[in-house]
Amino acid sequence: MLVNRRDVHSLAYLAALPALAAWQWVHGFSLPLYAAMLFLTLGIGVIHHNHTHRRMWRNKHLNRATDLWLSLLQGHPTYVFYPAHVANHHRYRHGVKDVARTYRFGGDTNHLWGYLIHPLQAVAVLYPLFWRWLLRQYRRGSGAWRHALCQYLAVLALWGGLAWVDLEKWLLLVLLPQLHGLHWLLATNYLQHAHADGASRIDYARNFEGWVNPLLFNIGLHTAHHEHPRAHWSELTKLHPHYRDKVHPRLNAGGLLPYMFRTFLLGPFFPRWRSRPLMDPTEIR
Known part of the structure; x- marks a missing residue:
């Protein structure tokens, strides 16, 4: 009943993360397994994102169950992608009305401290969106309100039960x-948009190639995703070449980890590797 059979990849991640946690809970801590868990938390965030844009199942109840499962694995309800991501980020594309635009916080930056602090800055401005969205759903008597409440209760029940067993x-x-997964989920916005041009029709996002895409559901092909938000993640590899030559060359950043190494570690000391903004300073606010 999967809409796209490539989501077997997603299901494998959804099963592997709790399996690795359960094995270590019973048998003891394992550094290799824990490292695999930390990587899988990145994948869960991307699956969380993808399931919002394109529901994984043809069956409504399976999609609702997947929302709850993702909430439990992510440690945060899935409903937040609707007000924060679909209605905000995809609508305004890093423009001045995008509440979590990277240049909102202390100017148009792209450095290590900006990357590390961005999740906390984003949470501070996104949570009011969440509460307003929930209040609207409640006033309408919408089932979305009850579904979001169930997600919160499920997370709190899991946390409380497991903490009671063994803190x-x-x-x-x-x-x-x-928390590691949530950091990456929010910090990815900084990686994909810092020093991009929020006022541009096409130069608003950075693209990454290499192993990040087959391992993390083509999350690096960001311009193609913004231009085709309803496209399944597996289709982005065919769409990406159409935009690769249209965006500013600096927005085709190559591999993710080499980009982070150049920009955040080498950039402060070597001007050659320093990131430079594409946005007109008069547009920054």
Whole structure:
């Protein structure tokens, strides 16, 4: 009943993360397995994002169940992608009305501190969006309100139950990996948009190629995703070449980890590797 059979890849990640946590809960901590868990938390965030744009199942109840499963694995309800991502980020594309635009916080930056602090800055401006969205759904008597409430209750029940059984294991095997995944989920906005041009029709996003895409559901092909938000993630490899030559060359950043190494670690010391803004300073506000 999958809409696209390539989402078997997604299902494997959704099963592997709790399996690795459960094995270590019973048998003890394993550094290689824990490292795999931390990587899988990145994948869960991308699946979370993808499932919002294109529902994974043909069956409504399976999609609702997947929302709850993603909420439990992510440590945060899935509904937040509707007000924060679809209605805000995709609508305004890093423009001045995008509430989590990277240049909103201390100017148009692209450096290590900006990357590290961006998740906290984003949370501060996104949570009012969440509350307003929930209040509107509640006033309308919408089923979306009840579904969002169930997601919160499910996360809190899981946390409370596991913490009661063993607080240290819950912190190590559940909460810390979830926080790691949430950091990457929010910080990815900085990687994809810092020093891009929020006023441009096409130069608003950065693209990454290499292993990040087969491992993390083509998350690096960001311009193609923005231009075709309803396209399944597996289709982005065919769409990306159409935009690769249209965006500013600096927005085709190559591999993700080499980009981060150049920009965040070498850039402060070597001007050759320093990131430079594409946006007109008069547009920044």
